[in-house]
Each structure stands twice: as structure tokens, then as C-alpha cells.
Amino acid sequence: MHRRDLLKAALAAPLLIAGRAMAVPQTGTRLLVVFLRGAYDGASLLIPVSSDFYYRSRPTIAIPRPDPANANTAIALDRDWGLHPALRASMLPLWEKGQLAFVPFAGTDDMSRSHFETQDTIEMGQPIQARRDYRSGFLGRLAVQLGAERARVQPIAFTGQVPLSFQGGAPIPNIAIGGVGKPAVDARQAKLISDMYQGGPLGPSVAEGFAVEGEVYQTISTGMNVANRGAVSPKGFELAARRVGALMREQFNLAFLDVGGWDTHVGQGAASGYLSGRLAELGRGLAGFVDELEPAAWDETTVVVVSEFGRTFRENGDKGTDHGHGSVYWVMGGRVRGGRVAGDQGPVTEAGLNQNRDYPVLVDYRALLGGLFQRIYGLDPSRLEAVFPDARPRDLGLV
Amino acid sequence: MDRRAAAGLVAGLTALGAAMAGWAATTAESAGAAEPQAIALVNRVTWGATARDVAEVARLGPDRWLDAQLHPPQVDRLPPAVQAQIDAMPYLAVPMAQLVADANGQNAAINAIVDAPLKAAARQAYNKALEDAVRQAAARAILRDVYSPDQLKEQMTWFWFNHFNVHLSKANLRLMIGDYEDSALRPHALGRFRDLLEATLRHPAMLRYLDNADNAAGHINENYAREIMELHTMGVGSGYSQDDVQALARILTGVGIDPRPNDPQLPLQLRGQLIREGLFAFNPARHDYGDKTFLGRTIRGRGFGEVEEALDILCRQPATATHISRELAVYFVADDPPDSLVQRMSHTFQHSDGDIAQVLGVMFKSPEFRASLGTKFKDPAHFAISAVRLAWGDTPILNTAPVFAWMNRLGEGLYAHETPDGYAMIATAWNGPGQMETRFELARQIGSGGAGLFRADGATGPETPIVADLKTALQSTGLADTLSPAADAALAQATSPKDWNTLLLSSPDFMRR
Numbered sequence: 001m002h003r004r005d006l007l008k009a010a011l012a013a014p015l016l017i018a019g020r021a022m023a024v025p026q027t028g029t030r031l032l033v034v035f036l037r038g039a040y041d042g043a044s045l046l047i048p049v050s051s052d053f054y055y056r057s058r059p060t061i062a063i064p065r066p067d068p069a070n071a072n073t074a075i076a077l078d079r080d081w082g083l084h085p086a087l088r089a090s091m092l093p094l095w096e097k098g099q100l101a102f103v104p105f106a107g108t109d110d111m112s113r114s115h116f117e118t119q120d121t122i123e124m125g126q127p128i129q130a131r132r133d134y135r136s137g138f139l140g141r142l143a144v145q146l147g148a149e150r151a152r153v154q155p156i157a158f159t160g161q162v163p164l165s166f167q168g169g170a171p172i173p174n175i176a177i178g179g180v181g182k183p184a185v186d187a188r189q190a191k192l193i194s195d196m197y198q199g200g201p202l203g204p205s206v207a208e209g210f211a212v213e214g215e216v217y218q219t220i221s222t223g224m225n226v227a228n229r230g231a232v233s234p235k236g237f238e239l240a241a242r243r244v245g246a247l248m249r250e251q252f253n254l255a256f257l258d259v260g261g262w263d264t265h266v267g268q269g270a271a272s273g274y275l276s277g278r279l280a281e282l283g284r285g286l287a288g289f290v291d292e293l294e295p296a297a298w299d300e301t302t303v304v305v306v307s308e309f310g311r312t313f314r315e316n317g318d319k320g321t322d323h324g325h326g327s328v329y330w331v332m333g334g335r336v337r338g339g340r341v342a343g344d345q346g347p348v349t350e351a352g353l354n355q356n357r358d359y360p361v362l363v364d365y366r367a368l369l370g371g372l373f374q375r376i377y378g379l380d381p382s383r384l385e386a387v388f389p390d391a392r393p394r395d396l397g398l399v
Numbered sequence: 400m401d402r403r404a405a406a407g408l409v410a411g412l413t414a415l416g417a418a419m420a421g422w423a424a425t426t427a428e429s430a431g432a433a434e435p436q437a438i439a440l441v442n443r444v445t446w447g448a449t450a451r452d453v454a455e456v457a458r459l460g461p462d463r464w465l466d467a468q469l470h471p472p473q474v475d476r477l478p479p480a481v482q483a484q485i486d487a488m489p490y491l492a493v494p495m496a497q498l499v500a501d502a503n504g505q506n507a508a509i510n511a512i513v514d515a516p517l518k519a520a521a522r523q524a525y526n527k528a529l530e531d532a533v534r535q536a537a538a539r540a541i542l543r544d545v546y547s548p549d550q551l552k553e554q555m556t557w558f559w560f561n562h563f564n565v566h567l568s569k570a571n572l573r574l575m576i577g578d579y580e581d582s583a584l585r586p587h588a589l590g591r592f593r594d595l596l597e598a599t600l601r602h603p604a605m606l607r608y609l610d611n612a613d614n615a616a617g618h619i620n621e622n623y624a625r626e627i628m629e630l631h632t633m634g635v636g637s638g639y640s641q642d643d644v645q646a647l648a649r650i651l652t653g654v655g656i657d658p659r660p661n662d663p664q665l666p667l668q669l670r671g672q673l674i675r676e677g678l679f680a681f682n683p684a685r686h687d688y689g690d691k692t693f694l695g696r697t698i699r700g701r702g703f704g705e706v707e708e709a710l711d712i713l714c715r716q717p718a719t720a721t722h723i724s725r726e727l728a729v730y731f732v733a734d735d736p737p738d739s740l741v742q743r744m745s746h747t748f749q750h751s752d753g754d755i756a757q758v759l760g761v762m763f764k765s766p767e768f769r770a771s772l773g774t775k776f777k778d779p780a781h782f783a784i785s786a787v788r789l790a791w792g793d794t795p796i797l798n799t800a801p802v803f804a805w806m807n808r809l810g811e812g813l814y815a816h817e818t819p820d821g822y823a824m825i826a827t828a829w830n831g832p833g834q835m836e837t838r839f840e841l842a843r844q845i846g847s848g849g850a851g852l853f854r855a856d857g858a859t860g861p862e863t864p865i866v867a868d869l870k871t872a873l874q875s876t877g878l879a880d881t882l883s884p885a886a887d888a889a890l891a892q893a894t895s896p897k898d899w900n901t902l903l904l905s906s907p908d909f910m911r912r
Contacts, residue, residue, distance in 0.1 A: 038818075114625065116820045117635050135827060160810040162831035174833040176810070184840035185905075189898070192889045193839055193905045200885075200907055202830055209832030260817055265610050265622055317618025318610075323625075 028300040029376055030253040032244065032289075033139065033165065035122075036282070036307035038262035039115060041321050042328030042359070043313060044275055046102045046341070047074040049082040051348035057314040061270050061321070072271040077102075080348075081341050086276045090283030094290070094332060101338035101398055105346060105362035106329040107309055113323040115263070118308035123164035125366055127390045136168030138366075138387055139256055142373065144169040145383040146254070155254040156212065158244050165256055171205040173212040177240045177247075177257070180220055183213050219250050225292050234288060241285030245292025248301070259285075262307065266318040286332070299334035302376055302399055304369065310359050326359030329368065331398045342396045343368070366391035375399045433457040438877045439772035442912050443731065444468055444763070445550035447785020449792035450875035452550070465763055469589060469756045471549035480795045481546045488535040495578035495603075496677045498532065499658055502574055529573040534800065536577025537813045541799040544784045545792065555588035555755070556580065557780060558730055560814075561821035563599045563631060565608040567814040572604055576814050579604035592723060592753035593714045596631060600710070603656045603678040609819060612655040614648060616687035624648035626819045632713040634722035639694060646693040650705045653686030672702045681706075720748035724758060726824075731762060732771045734825040740767040773881070776826035777912050779809030782838060785912070786845050786904055787852070789876070790867035796852040805841050809834065830910075839905045846900025869900045882908050 047063045048054045055062050063084055066076040074082025075092060081102070083092065094100040110121040110128055121128055125138030139155070146153040147170065157166050160176040185193065190210050197206040220243050226234060234242055237259050244257055261278055268275040286305075290298055306329050311321035332338065344362040346352045354360040370393030373379050384393060433441070433453050441456050442448040444465065456464040475482065485491065490498065505525055512518040544553045560580055567573050583602040587595035599605045606612045609623035624647035629635045657663065657680035662673060665684055672683035681703045688700040694712055698705050713719060724744035728736035743765070744758050751757040762768055777785065783805045787796065796802075806812050810829075816822050823829075844850045848864030873879040882890070886906040893899035903909055 112635060113641070114629055114635060115818060117629075157831070161828055161834065167827055171832060174831040176833060176837075179808070183836075184843055185836075185901075189839075189843070189901060189905075192892060192902055196883075196885045196889045196902075196906050198885075202835065202907060202910075205830055205832045206835050209834075209836040212832060213836050265620065266613060316620065317615070318613050318620065322621065 028253070028297065030248050030255075030297065030301040031376060032248065032255045032257065032301065032303045034286075034303060034305045035119070035163075035165075035256070035258040036262050036305065037115070037119060037258050037260045038307075039118075039309050039311060039323060039327070040262035040278075040307045041264055041268060041275060041311045042104065042307070042326070043310065044268070044270075045084050045087075045279060046077075046104055046328045047082040047084065048080060048348040049074050049076065050080045053349050054313075059315065060319050061268055061315045063271050078341065080345075084276065084279050085271055086280035087283040090280070090287040094287075095339055098339035099334060099336050100330065100332045101336060101340055101342045103329040103331065103343045103363055103368060103396070104341060105326045105344060105359055106306075106365060106368060107325060107327045107359075107361040107363075108365055109361065110309075111325070113309065113325070115308055115323075120164055122306065122308060122365055125165075125369075125388055130390075133168065134164075137163065137165035138369070139165040139254065140168040140172065141387045143172065143254060145379065145386055146377060153254050154252045156247070156252045156256075158240065158247075158255060158257045163256055163258065171208055173208045175212060175216055177243050178236075180216055180243070182217060182221075215251060216247060219247050223250060225294075226288065234284075237281050237285040238288050242288040242292045245289040249293050249297045264311070265316070265320040265322060268320045290332075295334065302331065302333040302336065302372065304372065305330035305332075306365065313353055313358050324358030325354045326361045329363075329365070331372070333399065336398055338398070342398060363394070363396075364391070367394040368396065371395040372399060433877060435877070435881060436769070436772065437461050438881070440465075442785075442878070443772055443775070444554075445788075446544050446554060446781060447788040447912070448876045448878060449788050450872065451548075451792065453876050455548075465760070468549070468551040469760055469763075471552045471589070475543075476548050477543065477546055478795060481542050484795070484797075485539050485542060488538065490532040490535045491539060491577060491581075494677070495575055496658075498574045499571060499603075499678060502529070502571060503658060529571070533567055533573045533576060533814065534803065536580060537803045538799040539577070540580060540813060541784070541802050542795075545787050545802075546795065551759075552585070552588050555759075556585045558727075559584045559588055559595060561816070561824075562726065563595075563605065564816050564819050564821040565604045565814070566817050568817075570607050572607060575602070575604035575607070578602075587755075589756045589759070590754075592719075592748070592755055593710065595755075596627075596710055596714060597707075599631070600627075600654070600706070601676065601679045606654065606656055606679070611651055614652050614654070615685035616649075616652045619645070619648050619652070621645060621648035624651055627713070630819055630821075632722065633716050633718040637716075637718035637722065642692070643694055646691040646698075647709060649687045649689070649691050650693065650698060650709050653682045653684070654703075654706060655680055655682060655685065657682065674703055714753055715749075717745070717749060720745040720753070723753075724748055727758065728762060729824045731759075731775075732768050733775065734827075737767050740765050773911055775912050776830060777910055778822065778824060778829050779806055779811035779834075779838075780813075781912055782809065782910065783841070785909075786842075789872050790845065790869060790900075791852065792872075797855045798852055800856065801844075801851040805845075808841070809837055838910070839901075842904035843901045846904055847897045866896055867900060868896065869903050870896070873903065882906075 043054065044063060049065050064073040066082050067073040072085060075085055075088060076082050077095065091100060108118060108121050110118045112118060123137045124132055124134065126132045143153050143155045155166065155172050157163055157172055157174040158177040159174055162172055162174045166172040194207055194210060197203045223246050224242065226242050244255060248255060259282065264275050293301060307327050309323065309325050310327040311324040313324065316322050346360055346362055366388045370384055370388045370391050373387060374384060374393050375395060376399055433456050437456050438448060438453055440461055441452045445452050459467065509518060509521045509525060512521055547553050563584065565572060565576065565579060567576050579602050583598040587598055609626055610620045611623035614620040614623065621644055625644045628639050628644060628647065633639060656678050657675065658678055662675065663682055663684060665673060669683040674681035683702055686702060690700050691698045693709055696712065698708055721741065725736065725741045728741050728744065732740065740762065744761050747761045748758050783802055787802055803813060807815060811822050848866040849862055851862060853865055854862040886908045889902050889906065890899055893902055
């Protein structure tokens with residue numbers, strides 16, 4: 001029997017842990033949201049290679065125009081846009097297969113330029129003009145809407161803390177995916193502990209925790225492709241993303257992952273240097289995720305990569321960039337209609353800047369995500385309204 | 400969630416409050432057993448109740464005990480065996496400027512090494528030294544949190560670090576973090592907010608972390624200016640504009656770090672404006688001397704005096720009083736504290752010119768605070784420290800490294816929050832399923848002995864596990880009498896002292912303060 005079949009057989013029978021049955025979701029549709037915390041410099045990822053203004057604005061940190069003879073230049077994607085060369089091995093193949101699209105000029109209408117404020121704005125997913133519920137996130141509301149048929153959704157946050165995005169509904173399990181180990185508390189103690197919490201406000205959270213802990217440990221200790229191929233052991237984000245891939249292949253279908261280190265005020269580098277290293281690691285991680293997921297599941301998966309805002313279009317006095325506005329989002333998946341730069345685009349000129357400082361936002365994050373959810377899940381307008389109140393979903397034809 | 404159980408709990412607390420009619424009724428004369436609400440008070444105002452604190456509150460009465468916590472003596476009063484451990488830590492004995500100078504010299508020497516393996520080894524030793532500096536600072540903080548009788552001061556030191564957060568991984572902050580905590584924050588932890596704010600502004604850890612060391616006329620970096628307004632004083636959305644942020648950034652130009660022994664070359668007319676104090680420097684050649692409009696006022700360009708004026712303005716904003724008061728109330732009272740309480744605290748803040756002890760006093764003596772006792776979910780630092788205090792409050796541990804590691808695993812490591820906003824102080828940030836699992840795992844580790852607390856650094860061979868007697872400890876604090884029926888029922892099924900400890904530290908009762 002194939003290893004995978006063994007595992008499937010084990011998982012097909014509902015696992016009874018801490019008195020709660022864990023059902024394998026009946027839908028294969030999977031969604032992963034990756035949050036780049038710290039506001040990554042989108043203009044270094046998707047390079048406006050046809051803009052002279054870009055090269056004038058960034059004397060030391062611009063990525064050079066595409067030059068097939070030089071690997072340290074932008075990779076041409078179309079006439080106007082190029083890809084950072086750090087993503088050549090990991091992301092370019094997906095682009096070429098049409099499974100990866102970029103959406104520039106994407107972001108929020110939050111002009112605070114504060115990391116925390118704008119991260120919270122995105123995670124809450126509520127209109128900023130109205131009074132907001134600070135304990136309610138868009139993924140939490142999505143889980144509630146999908147959970148009307150509970151078997152459809154098996155959510156999880158692959159983070160040390162439950163992120164704001166996932167708050168507000170039923171408790172969502174979270175697991176710090178970098179540091180999973182063998183469960184330490186034995187079954188008898190787990191039962192006694194669960195009993196103490198039963199009926200209290202933390203009862204569901206504790207029961208969910210015991211159930212998920214067992215499942216996650218089983219999958220990542222026996223179900224990882226990378227462990228079976230004699231490759232160099234991945235570390236950091238790549239290891240985390242691979243584990244997420246294995247877990248989303250086997251049981252979870254609505255997930256959140258975050259990665260920090262993007263706040264490049266000083267010395268961000270260009271084709272090589274600090275930011276290049278961060279982008280390379282991100283690309284390796286996402287490629288590893290696709291690898292662990294395997295083709296059948298990848299076909300049913302959508303990944304959205306977001307960040308709170310973009311950075312100043314001009315480089316600052318420290319060879320870095322400061323807090324800006326419009327960002328570049330990524331949409332990937334086995335059936336994504338990618339290989340293109342999607343959504344409205346403005347001119348990349350001085351006159352085209354927002355407040356003469358940064359990219360404007362032409363594609364609202366709630367409209368973009370709402371449009372994707374509409375297609376992926378077939379959500380009707382009332383359910384969509386519950387996930388993103390007062391938003392006008394826009395279908396960019398990506399899925 | 401069982402609403403009836405929650406309602407019952409609230410009703411019980413209300414009845415208890417009414418029966419006690421406040422703890423003022425408990426006086427020094429009634430020394431001996433402390434009242435349940437006084438025990439709950441101790442459990443909130445300290446890092447976690449120990450028998451010694453409870454005896455102290457019974458001896459002094461709650462009001463005098465609180466007063467002593469609000470006004471601790473200047474000198475540390477650690478048990479000699481604990482103080483001796485701190486005194487033996489070499490990195491804590493060297494002034495920060497010296498540490499940085501030594502490290503810079505070492506760095507230059509390493510860069511000059513040609514032989515690659517030699518260079519790698521030297522680099523490794525250098526990084527190890529930086530790690531050791533952090534570990535020793537953390538060890539001191541943990542020992543103080545566990546063993547100092549001035550518990551409120553130590554909690555407030557943690558609180559202010561979190562409020563004025565810096566992160567250890569930036570540049571050479573690892574050499575500065577201990578000094579930042581000990582000399583910028585801790586002396587002002589219960590003092591005037593204005594002094595505290597300026598102490599952080601003059602510290603190189605802050606200036607490096609939020610990039611103001613790079614902020615100069617013509618090369619504006621507004622990172623620090625923004626966070627001062629958004630996080631440190633007024634709070635986001637409190638009425639200031641992007642123009643105010645930019646004005647403050649200009650005011651802060653030239654405020655930075657200078658590690659060089661000699662003063663910078665300056666034109667004659669600027670020389671009198673130079674300020675140097677250890678690594679801190681105000682360099683007039685980097686300052687923007689133009690006039691600024693900040694929060695509706697004109698600030699005449701004149702050097703560091705502009706910074707003092709801007710800090711005065713910021714500290715007297717009603718928004719600052721409210722923002723700080725609310726944060727204190729979230730930390731000490733409830734995730735969503737009553738506005739009435741926050742308003743009274745804010746009023747005291749404004750009328751005492753930001754006297755932190757007075758603001759805390761108003762809070763501690765409020766009925767809202769009293770009604771909240773026993774209901775605040777412990778953040779990971781409180782969970783870890785309170786467990787060690789309960790288990791080993793009278794027996795100095797020999798190694799704090801495990802405690803440091805637990806807090807990291809629980810997601811609230813010392814000096815480890817990357818972004819300037821600090822850790823969240825509300826339950827939902829800490830009570831997710833994965834986080835609860837980690838607590839249970841650590842409960843087992845702590846409860847079973849052998850966690851490494853009594854194994855000095857560098858010791859070899861297996862540790863002889865010393866199992867804490869939490870049952871006796873809990874009884875001697877009086878907390879045993881307040882356990883819920885569910886916890887009592889689980890503890891009755893414990894099969895060994897280790898098991899009892901694990902279940903107690905895993906119980907919902909122990910998760911609250």
C-alpha cells in the first residue's frame with residue numbers, strides 16, 4: 001500500500017480525540033492566505049521595467065532592466081513588467097505554466113501608513129469609515145459562512161497566535177508550524193484537562209487543540225515528500241510552507257500563514273542583498289508548498305499573497321524605502337488563469353503617484369478577495385456581504 | 400460556551416464583593432489569615448501570589464500594602480542569594496558604551512581576518528557574546544520578576560518595555576537591551592511619564608530600533624516620529640495628521656547615536672548645541688533648524704530645545720492621558736475596560752502631570768478593578784512567572800534559561816516582539832487552541848521537575864529532578880480555597896504529586912489572575 005493510501009485510510013475513519021470527531025472536509029477546494037507582515041516592496045518584486053521614472057527614483061536599489069546575458073537583471077514578464085531574479089528558479093516556472101498572476105496597485109483605502117493599523121484593517125476586512133468590530137476577521141466570517149455545511153470547511157492558522165483574520169466565529173485551531181513536536185500530555189491527562197474546561201469559555205478551544213495537535217503531528221511526521229527524497233532539510237519559512245502543503249493536501253482547506261521581515265527602511269539591496277534574500281526564501285517556500293500539495297490538490301487550491309501596503313516609490317536617504325500605499329498581490333493555483341499581470345493599472349510616472357509618494361490603490365483588497373471567494377465558493381451576495389460588508393466584489397477572471 | 404456558568408461566576412464575584420464591602424475593612428489589626436479578596440488582589444498586583452506576599456498583605460492591610468507597592472524604595476531588595484547570581488553576570492557589569500566599543504573593535508578585527516575558517520570561528524564567537532549579553536539581561540529580569548518584593552515595579556518594567564518596545568535582532572541591539580530595560584525604563588516605571596518618554600528617546604536602543612539614528616536634515620526618516628505619536632503617546636486616530644508626523648520627524652533630526660570617542664567637527668556657532676551622553680548624541684550639523692508647525696503650534700527652530708518642547712506638548716495632550724490610561728487598564732483590569740474607569744485615570748494623569756503611581760492608585764482603588772479580580776486571562780509571561788513563583792518563590796532557582804525558553808515558546812519571549820506595537824494584552828491573543836496545548840505541555844514540564852531550573856549553566860550529567868510541592872504552596876497562599884469544582888474534581892484524580900502539579904498548572908483557574 002502506498003504511504004499516502006495508508007494515511008488516507010487512517011484519516012477516513014473519524015478520529016475521536018478529546019471526544020470530538022474530526023471530519024475530513026468533503027470539498028477539495030482549498031484556500032491559503034499568506035500575509036507578508038511589514039509591507040514588502042512590491043516595486044522590487046514586480047518591476048516596472050518600462051518606466052524611466054522608476055530608474056530615476058531609485059538610483060541604488062532599482063532592479064536593472066531585463067538583459068538575457070545578465071542573471072542579475074529583471075526577468076521580462078511582458079512589455080511593462082519584470083520579475084525579481086531571486087524568483088527565477090521557484091516562481092518563474094509557475095508563471096510560465098499560467099498558474100501565477102500578479103495584481104499591482106492593490107491594497108486598502110487605509111491611509112494611516114501604519115503597519116499595525118493597516119494589517120488590522122486588512123485582517124478585519126470591514127469598511128474603515130464605519131465603526132468596526134475589532135474582534136472579527138474576514139477569514140473567521142468566511143469560515144462561518146462556509147460552515148453552514150460544516151463538512152465544507154476545515155480551517156487552521158499556521159501561526160503561533162490565532163490571527164485577527166480568523167477571529168470572531170467558532171474557535172479556529174492554530175499551530176506554530178515551525179515547531180511541531182510529539183504531544184507531551186498523555187491521553188489520561190488530556191481527558192482530565194478537557195473536562196476541567198468543558199462548559200467554560202475556553203472549552204471548545206481546548207478540545208480543538210488536543211484534536212488538531214494529534215493530527216498535525218501524524219501528518220508532518222509521516223506524510224512529507226521532502227523527507228522522502230533525500231533533499232537537504234529545509235529550514236525557516238520553506239520548512240513551514242512545506243508542512244502547510246502536506247497538511248492542506250491531507251486535511252485542512254482554509255488556512256492562514258504569515259511571514260515577517262519586510263520593513264526595509266535601510267539598505268534593502270537590489271538584484272542581490274537583503275530583500276533579494278527574503279524574496280528568494282519566500283519563493284522557495286511557496287514552491288515547496290506546491291510540491292508537497294501534489295498536482296491533484298494543487299488543481300483545487302488558490303493561494304493569495306498580501307501585504308499591508310507598499311513602500312515609497314522613491315528610495316530614501318538610507319538606500320531603503322519608507323511606508324507607502326499600493327502593493328502588489330499574488331494569486332496562484334493549479335487552475336488560476338495566470339501568467340499575466342491582472343487588474344487596473346495606472347501610469348508609473350511621477351504624475352501617477354499617490355500623494356507624490358507611492359503607488360495608488362486601484363484594486364481594493366476586499367473587492368479582489370470578494371471576487372475570488374465568489375468564484376471559488378459560489379457564495380451568494382448575502383453571504384459575501386457577511387464576509388465583506390459593503391464591498392463590491394470584482395471578478396478579475398483569475399479563477 | 401456555557402452562559403449559565405459564566406453568569407454564575409459573575410454573580411459569585413458580585414456577592415463576594417458585596418460581602419467584603421471592599422478590602423478597606425481588612426486592617427492591620429486583623430493580621431493572620433488574609434481575606435479572599437485580598438489574596439485575589441495580591442495575585443493581580445504581583446506576578447502571581449506567593450505565601451510571603453499573602454502574609455505581607457495580611458500584616459499591613461491591603462491599603463498600606465498597595466501603597467508600599469506603588470512607592471518602592473530606590474534600592475533593590477532581592478534575597479542575597481539571588482542578588483549574588485545577578486552580580487556574577489559579567490555583561491551586566493560593563494557599561495553599555497564600553498560593550499559597544501569593544502564589540503565594534505572586535506568586529507573590525509574579524510573583518511580583517513583573511514583565513515576563512517578562522518574568520519567563521521571568530522564570527523561565531525562574536526555572535527555567542529551578543530547572545531550571552533541578552534541571556535544575562537533576561538536572567539536578571541526573570542530573577543527580579545520571581546524574587547523581588549517590589550512586584551509592581553517589576554511588572555511595570557515589563558509593561559513599559561512592551562509599550563516602548565524594541566526588538567533584539569536589529570543591528571547590535573543585543574548589547575543595548577539590558578541597559579535599556581535597567582537604566583531607561585525601570586527607574587521611571589512608577590515615576591513621571593514625561594521622564595520615561597525622554598529616557599527612551601535618549602537611549603540608543605530606541606534610536607537604532609526605530610531608525611532615528613538615520614534621521615537627518617535632508618534625509619528624513621519618519622519612522623520614530625510616527626511611532627512616538629501612534630504608539631508611545633497619543634495613539635492612532637487621535638487627531639494628528641501626516642503633517643504632524645513629518646514636523647516631528649524634522650524636530651527629531653540629529654537625535655542619534657555617536658560611538659566615536661571624539662566630538663564631530665562642527666562650525667563654531669553650532670558647537671554649543673552638541674549634546675553627548677554615552678552613546679546618545681544630538682548632532683546640530685544633522686538638525687533641521689527651520690521652524691515647524693506641530694499640533695497647531697509653531698516650534699521655533701533652535702536645536703534640542705525643540706525636542707523638549709515637542710515632548711512637553713505630547714505628554715499634555717488629553718489623547719496621551721487617555722491612551723496610556725486605557726493601556727494600563729487593559730493590562731491590569733479587563734480586555735475591554737470600562738470607559739468610566741479610563742476617564743477617571745485619564746483625569747488623574749492630566750492633573751498629576753503624568754504621575755504613573757497616582758494613575759495606578761486610582762485604578763487599584765476603583766470598584767471596577769475590584770470587580771475584575773480573578774477574571775483576567777494570564778498572558779504567557781504571567782503564566783510562566785506565576786508558575787515559578789508558586790513552585791519556587793522561596794527557593795532561588797539556579798538557571799533562568801528554561802523560563803526564558805518557555806516564554807519564547809508561548810509566543811511572548813523577552814525582547815522578542817518584532818514590531819514596535821508590543822504584545823497584545825487581551826485574552827484572544829493568547830488562548831487559541833495551539834497556545835493552550837503549549838501551556839499544558841509546559842505545565843507538565845514545570846510540574847514534573849527536571850525542567851533544568853536547578854541545573855547551573857554548563858553543568859553536565861542528568862539533572863536530579865526536584866518536584867515542587869504545589870499542593871502545599873497553593874494552600875499556604877489561600878488560593879486552594881478558591882478552586883472551582885471542576886478543578887477540584889480533576890485534581891482529586893491525580894495519581895502522583897507530578898500529576899497534581901501538571902493538572903493544577905493546566906487548570907482554567909491557574910490561567911486567570
